[in-house]
Structure formats: C-alpha cells, structure tokens
Amino acid sequence: MKKLLSLILLTACCALPLKAQEEDVLRPRGGTPGSTAAQPESMRSAKNKMVISYGVEAGLNYNMFSQDVERSAPAANSPEDVLKEGSGISPFSSVFIDIPLTSTIGVQIKGIFDSKSWSNTQTGGLDVFDPNGQFIENAKVEATYKTSALFYGLAALLRYNFTPDLFATVGPTFHFLNGNVEREDNVKIIEQQDPTSAIIINYALIPGQYSEISRTTTEPSMIAPPVEPTAQTGKYLSSRIGVEAGLGYIFPLSSTMQLIPQVRYNFAVTALAEESQSKEVWQPLTTGSPDITFKNSKVNSLQFSLALMFNL
C-alpha cells in the first residue's frame, strides 16, 4: 500500500517540472491557452488550462451496504437478516489538487473526510414467552439498525477530458477508519396474539422481558449485534480500499475559478470488517439456533458533489 501511494505521489511530483512553461508575450506565466504546439481541442479552453489547480469539494454519499449472512442451518424469517443490507445518505468533503500531465490527462490527488451511515428495517419472526417463561407464539417483529462511521481517505485519480468541460476520473481510494463505529439496533413486536407475551432474551448482556429492545453501541468491532455473549466478534478493519469512477462538468466562474458538479461511484474492493461468527437466537423453539457467519461486508457509495477549483 505504502509503495503504491509513494509511486503515485512520485509520479505527480515528477510531472510538475514538465508543466513549468515560460511566460511569453501572449501567455502570462505561460498558462494561457493556445500554446506553442498544435493542441488537442480539449486544451483550447480557459476551463482546461495546463496549470495546476486545487480545490475544495463537498457532497453527499448514497451508501449501499451489503454483507453475506450464512447459517449452518436454514432460519427462515429471521430478524437477523436485516443485517444483510442497508442504505443511507451521509455527507463528505475533500480537498484536492489537479495536476495536468498531458493536454487531456491529469492526476487528481484528494484528501477525503468521509462520513458513512446506513440503515435498514425488516420484519421477521420472534419466539415470545409469557412472564413465566412459557413459550407462547412466534410473534411478528420489526428489526431496525443504523450504523455510522467516519473515515479519512486518500484518492489518486486519473482524469481524462472528453471535452474542455466534461471529464471522467478513475482510480483507487484508500479509507482509514477514524474512531469507533456507532451502531443503533431496535427490535419491537408489531403483531402478537397474547399482549402479555414478551421478548425474553439475553440481549446486549441485559436479561429481561421486553416488548421492544433498543441499544446504541459505540465500539470498534462487530458488524453483527452480539446477541450472544459468546459470539465471536469481527473487528472493523482500520482501512479499506476501493475503486472510484466518476464524471464531472466544469462551469467557469472566472479565469481562475471553476464550479464543478460531479457524480461518482465508489466501489469497495476490500471488506469493511473481519468475518465474524454468531448464533441465531431469535427463534430457538420454532426454527432452532444455527450458527451464523457474517462476511464480505462492504459499503459502496454513489457520490454527488460540488467542487470549487482554483488555478495556481
């Protein structure tokens, strides 16, 4: 990883002297278009000068979470399946530098401040008991969870201009988890024949009888709720790698400032968390308690942003 990052930065730095064009009577600081050689169309616009630019960007993620939930035996209608997927909107921002390499190709290096959150709601079955612990029925419950995490990131993107205004970027992204992940869970009975029956479960290590159970945890590990104290936890990984591809369009605001709306898709290559083990406990009498394995947890994001870019 370090080698890859070093290589990208080295390439960008080596490209800088190539762009140091001397000033002349037409081009102040050598930066005005219409340069010495016949240039491709895309370099003939003020919006696409052969100058280094920097900028700030802010936008929204549409996050799409998914993970595999495998069981040692089938457990139909399990509320645990809520964890298979999730989605949510969260903000992100970045600072970036754009270094042109050729008339149409450049490199963008980004420092990213990326908030991710996603949630899901699903109904399922739950074995409920009377106050004496006698099994009553398999009640209908609604399970909800919401996860929030904060990442710092770095992206090294290759830029290609189709026209002076329209460009595409593609390249690797590197996200580093900052602090703990916050997780909210909620399970509540929404349909039962006997109103006195309740959830009796050693949930979050708090035994009791509930019609609704909620908790908020802030922890460095576990994508799955530790419904069982003996569950094997899988830590959130401290870093993850993705691939990003997007399109942007340049609206010039002045000769040195541009407004750039962009849309991108960030595809996660590596997992969000380690593989973890748990046990199905929601329907012990009607379905049994098979082992559960959570793996391949990933968050992909569709990003919409507005950037302000300034020419150096």
Added chain:
Amino acid sequence: MKYTFKTFLLLFLAFPLFAQKVEVSPLSINSGDDDFGATFSNNGRVMYFTSEREADNDARQKIFMSSGMGRPEELSSMLNGGRNNGAVTLTPDGQFMIFAAFNRAENIGRTDLYSAEKVNGEWKNIKNLGPNVNSSEWDSQPTLSSDGTTLYFASDRTGGQGGTDIYVSRREGTGWSRATNVGATINSTFDEMTPTIGPDNSTFYFSSNRPAVGGFDIYSSRFLKGSFSRPVAFDEPINSDADEYFYTALPNSTTAYFSSNRSGGSGALDLYTAVPNPVLPAPVRIISGIVRDAQTSRTLGSTIYVTDLRTGKRVAELHSDDITGEYFVTLTSGRKYSITSSKSGYLFYSEQFEVPEESRGNEVKYDINLSPISQGRTRLLVFFDFDKSDLKEESQSELERIADFLKTNSAIKVEIGGHTDDQGAADYNDKLSSDRANSVKKYLVDNGIPTNRITTKGYGKRQPLVQGTDEAARAQNRRVEMVIK
C-alpha cells in the same frame, strides 16, 4: 446629432455585410509554429507580427515584418533582445513602435512594454515605458490609437477585475500617464487581452475567455463619449471553439486580420483574414505623402504634427521615414486640420485641409517641401476674420510654432509679410495686409521674441501666389508669409 448621423452611416455601410457570409482564410506566410498579432503600418502595406518560426537559444518569440505579404524578415536582435518579444503596435506612419518583451535586461516586471523609433531605417532608441505603464507583473499586447496618443494593453497586475485585464495610458509629453483599468464594461472576472483599437479610435476589439463560442473569443465594442459600449462577441466563423486573438481592422477596408489556433491551419497559432469585417470601424481619411528638401528634392525624415483646428488639440504626431521621406496619418472624417512638418535646419511648413464627413477609402497624397533655413520662405497658417486683422483662436498652435522656431534659431531674423486677394482697393489691401502682419509680430514680441528680429510688410495684392480670380486662387493668395532674412 453628429453621433446619430454616424451611427446611421455605419449601419448603412455595414448593412450589406450582414447579408454576406464572412470568409476566413489563413495567410500564406503562416509557419508550423506560433504566428500571431498582425499589425499594420503605411496604410496596410507593411505587416508586423510575432512568430516562433526562427526560435533559438536566445529568443523564442520574435518580431517579424512582411511588406506586401512577402517573405517575413526577422527584425534586428536589438529589438528582439528579450527571451520573448512581440505583440507589436505601430503608429500609422510606421516610425514608432511599442512592443512587449519578457526577460529583457531593462525589465521592471516579468514582461514589460518598450518603445522604439525608426531612425535611418533601423529600429533604435529602445526604451522601457517606465513604471507608469509597466508593473512588476505581466504587461503585454499594446495597441496604439491611430493618433499615437492612447495606449491600451493587457496586464495581469493585481487590483483588476480578475485574470488579465485591459488597461489604458495616455501620452503626456514624452512620457505616459499612469495606467488605469478600462473598467468593468470591458473587463470581467475572466481574462481579457489582445486589445486593438480601430483606425477611427473608437471601434475596439479584444479577446476574452468568458463563455461565448469557445476558448478565447473576439469581442467588439465602441468607445464613444468617454465610455465603452457593451462588448459583443463575434459569431462563427471568426470565433470558433479554439482560441482567437488580436483582431485588427485595416483602415477603410472590409478586411480584418486575427490569430487563431483552430484546426486546419499550418500549426499552433496562425494568422487569418476575415472578409468582410462584420464590425467596421468608421471611415477615416488617410493622408500620405513624401517630405522633400524644397531645393534638392532629397527625401527627408521630419516630425509632423496634425492639429484639429476646431479644438486646437494636436491629434497626431508622426515622422516621415528618414530614407524614403514617406509619411502616413489616419484622420477622422468631418473635421478641419492643420498639418505641420518640421526638421532641424529647415523652416517648418504648415497647411490646412478638411476631411469631409462622407469621405471614405481615399488615400490623399500630400507631399511636403521643406525649405532650408538659409533661404526659407513659408506660408503661415494664421487666420483672420473677413476684413479684420485680429488673429483668430485657431491660429494659436501655428503662432506657438513660429515662436518656438525663432527661439530655437535665435540668430535668424524674419520678415512677416501680409498678402490679400485681388478684391478691393490697393490702398485698403496694403493697410489690411500690413495690419495682419503686425498682429503676428505683436504676438511674437509678446511671447519673448526681440522686436528687432522681426520686420513686417503689407504687400496687399501685389504679389499673388497664383494667378486667377476664382475662389480657389483667391484663397491661396490670402496669406501671411514668413521669410528668412
């Protein structure tokens, strides 16, 4: 009222052009490298431009000259003394040049403006225009008004509207006034550059990368009553999705020149013509001629001033070529002017003429013969009301010239002789002509010329300049002459 008339005249003249398709053609002298910034002197006969065609280790961009679109010649290394040199502007006589140079020894800023004078066929007296014009930043792309008194240029100095802006400076004696931004009508937060002012000193062209057709596009505006009209971008095919710069209109011509890096050229930036020019400058009268020694007919380089007789303002200062004696001056129609030629060792010569409002496209030849001081005789351009001997206001500039001449040549003595036409009694004409000569003497004495250096005589109608009794002949015969004694 006058402006309304001009506007309708322009619209009328330009109307046929709206219906015509503009033809854009590359020049045959283009090279595979950058060629840009065509500017003309001598009524379009001589073209100067900037090119990288013969770049070497010392200079990349150089100034070239082409006569009659012939093979371009690189100007002297003294002129091309910076690393990059060019974006030339000249006075219409081709005797005075302002150009930009990057990395020249005398630079104040990164790229500065310089002036040069043509002396004996060589560009000499190269001077930095100084801190009133040049900043510590990039100052380039000068354009001179046809009277040589107003200089527009582009600069990326701080304090503008954003990016590169267009600035203006005006002639103040031998120097230039402090440059000021031409304002937000022309300049924007985008880059404005390559200004050119038309021969009418009103039609203004420049390039900007504000959104229009694509890249840098050419805009036109009119400078009237001290302010610019809202700029309008040219349509295709003059503007394209490539860059266009340095739009230059020739006087009284439907041909304009510009530079572009559009595809289909010889490579990089090329020079193009646009015919017909969709935004024509107002017609001007071009006065040209040759200055000669009145005795030997040898051609002379001399200083020539043109004065608007209505305002008394000097509207052009030019030079005839030291070798060919040729001079060119572009004047706005509808005014009465005086033209004065002077040279050290010669008696100055003045003449008045009128450029009619409707004049257009004509180049008027007017040769000037200067008499050596030793045996000089010249007609003075002084004016009197009918039957009066009081000097009229429009005589002022000529009277100042006479006083200056006598101060400069303090050893000579002169006779001021008054002459009338053939009308009226001889005695009366003698007295009138004598009174008029004495009026001139009185002005000169009042302005420091010793009275013993000036004699006066009233010749009445006894020494007509030309024979005849028509008004043209009489007009020539009514005169005051100065003769060296």
